[in-house]
Amino acid sequence: MKNLSICLISFISLFFFSIVIFFFSIFFIMNDYSVFIEWEVISFNSMNIVMTLLFDWMSLIFMSFVLLISSLVIFYSKEYMEMDYKIIRFIMLVLMFVISMMLLIISPNLISILLGWDGLGLISYCLVIYFQNIKSYNAGMLTVLSNRIGDVALLLAIAWMLNYGSWNYVFYLEFMKNNTEMMMIGVLIMLAAMTKSAQIPFSSWLPAAMAAPTPVSALVHSSTLVTAGIYLLIRFNILLSSTWMSNLLLLLASLTMFMSGMGANFEFDLKKIIALSTLSQLGLMMSILSMNYYKLAFFHLLTHALFKALLFMCAGAIIHNMNNNQDIRLMGSLMLMMPLTSSCFNVANLALCGMPFLAGFYSKDLILEMVSLSYINFFSFFLYFFSTGLTVCYSFRLVYYTMTNNSHFSSLNMLNDESWVMLKSMLGLLIMSIFGGSMLNWLMFSTPIVIILPIYLKLLTLMVCIFGAFFGYMISNISFMFFNKSMNNYNVSKFLGSMWFMPYISTYGIINYSLIIGKFTLKSFDQGWLEYFGGQKIYLNLINKSKFNQFIQNNNLKIYMLIFVLWMMILFMLIYF
Incomplete structure (x- = not known):
């Protein structure tokens, strides 16, 4: 009872703060208003330690979305994690996670950003290894070691900022843009953002982090950990004005989008498919950000948070009912047995595909039309639209396996829609997934954006989505009903389905050999020559x-x-010779 009351108090508090902050964000947008707070923590002789906070429409609206999703996730956990004896520890970890994200969002100072950044990294490790088995420990180690690269880049950026005399980057962004030497900060921030948002070549940790409980996945993959890198780059968007940096980011982000879309079409783990779809959307945000449309990237960041959290919650409800089974090949006919959950799942899926007038449509369609309008090379243009088709393809493949196909689960099962606590939290996000996109569109873009394109470019997005849906459904049907074509080309399937062998390179290659080299160095130098000569x-x-x-x-x-005789002999020889 005590555990449930803590869940309820946390949910009500976070939800209340979310609503209040959202109304503040509307006020700030309407009046083009920003608040910069400096709090002097300690002053000792000439040394001042100052905590700075930046409240503008961007930070406030993002905070309200993070608080809304985290409140519903905690309410959802009340039923999902009810068998866990340590549920209070789980809730505390989630709250610490949210506080770390808050600190990162409102900080215009690299030191306080590092506190939030490292807080996210450390607590995400604690949450990934929450179930305490070998798979979880391996996934947690991969997650934390991949993210350490970004942490080191951020530390180097802090050291480089000493050239300015302050770590408040908002004061120096314009100056950095015109200063070629200070482009180094831009490179380091870009590296940090790429590790946190899992862009190539740091992508392998994101599907591995699915070892965490599903409510954590819903929070992490929608609005907190993986979006921290995107948010940081949005804040530093002026530094991406350098051509080679933006081109490199565009290439890597487009390849991430393509690679994850391909991988999701070969995956059979429900949570991993949704994780790869998150990776695909992160690539989309990062690539449009590299083209300097930071407002569009932020817009898609918010809409994506809504339907992705809903998608994970629905997946969690399905897994919960299927005795923690995640293989989509065992699912089927869920729309008959779990109609409400299936409806929410399908709405979230359609929002992800960019179905007109759902949340994802407003941001995704706008992004793709801006890509069509921009000066962009054909390779990137192809990757944008082909990856969009792949998104719809794996979404409809997922619908085929889970909803319309015959059930391959045990004959005697307890699949039902009676988990009312989980359903209530899902229905809250369902409303936002339907109306959130249009609401944000009216809020963020006060003047209507009119994009005039030829009819074939205007309809290209829609046609790509329709073809993607058709191919996704039909290929799954043919593959499942007759023979598995993908197994005929096993090596190609293995390559595409394992994210271009990136997990193997990360684990067996980089981490494994790094540890071997570290052991050799320790034995040879620290405990060897340095000891012998030191x-x-x-x-x-x-x-x-x-x-x-x-x-x-x-x-x-x-x-x-004897000594006296030796000394006398030496003295005699010196005198004589």
Whole structure:
């Protein structure tokens, strides 16, 4: 009972703060208003430690969305994690996670950003290893080691900022843009954002992080951990004005989008498919950000948070009912047994595909039309639209396997829609997934954006989605009903389905060999040559000298006579020669 009351108090508090902050964000948007707070924590002689906070429409609206999703996730966990004896610890970890994200969102200072950034990394590790088995530990280690690269990049950026005399980057962005030497900060921030948002070549940790409980996945993959990198780059968007940096980011982000879309079409784990769809959407945000449309990237960040959290919650409800089974090949006919959950799942899926007038449509369609309008090379243009088709393809493949196909689960099962606590939290996000896109569109873009394109470019997005849906459904049907064509080309399927062998390279390659090299270095240098010529050598020399000294001081007359004779011989030779 005590556990449930903590869940309820946390839910009500976060939900209330979300609503209040959302109304504040509307006020800030309407009046083009920003608040910059400096709080002097300590002043000692000439040294000041100042905590700075930046409240503008962007930080406030993002905070309200994070609080809304986290409140519904905690309410959802009340039923999902009810068998867990340590549910209070789980809720505390989630709350610490949200606080770390809040700190990162409102910080215009690189030091306080690092506090939030490292807080996210550390608590995400605790949440990934929550179930405490070998798979979870391996996934947690991969997650934390991948993210350490970004943390180091952020630390180097902090060191580089010492050239300015302050870590408040908002004061120096314009100056950095025109200063070629200070482009180094842009490169480091880009590297940090790429590790946190899992862009190529740091993509392998994101599907591995699915070892965490499903409510955590819903929070992490919608609005907190993986979006932190995108948000940081949105704040530093001026630094992406450098051509080579934006081109490199565009290439890597487009390839991430393509790679994850391909991988999801070969995956059979329900949570991993949704994780790969998150990776695909992160690539979309990152690529449009590299083209300097930071408002569009932020718009898609918010709409994506709504339907992705809903998608994970629905997946969690399905897995919960199927005795923690995640294989989509065992699912089927869920629309008959779990109609409400299936409806929410399908709405979230259609929003992800960009179905007209759902949340994802407003941001995705706008992004693709802006891509059509921009000066962009054909390779990137192809990757944008082909990856969009792949998104619809794996979404309809998922619908085929889970909803319309015959059930391959046990004959005697308890599939039902009676988990009312989970359903209530899902229905809250369902409303936002339907109306959130249009609401944000009216809020963020005060003047209507009119994009005039030829009819074939205007309809290209719609046609790509229709073809993607058709191919996704039909290929799954043919593959499942007759013979599995993908197994005929096993090597190609293995390559595309395992994210271009990136997990193997990350785990067996980089991490494994790094640890082997570290062990060799430790044994050879720290415990080898450095010991022999360093501390151990001095120690042995001192022991030998002290032994000799003790030997001399034993008052033996023969030794004194021998030394006296030797000294006399040396003296005689020096005088004679």
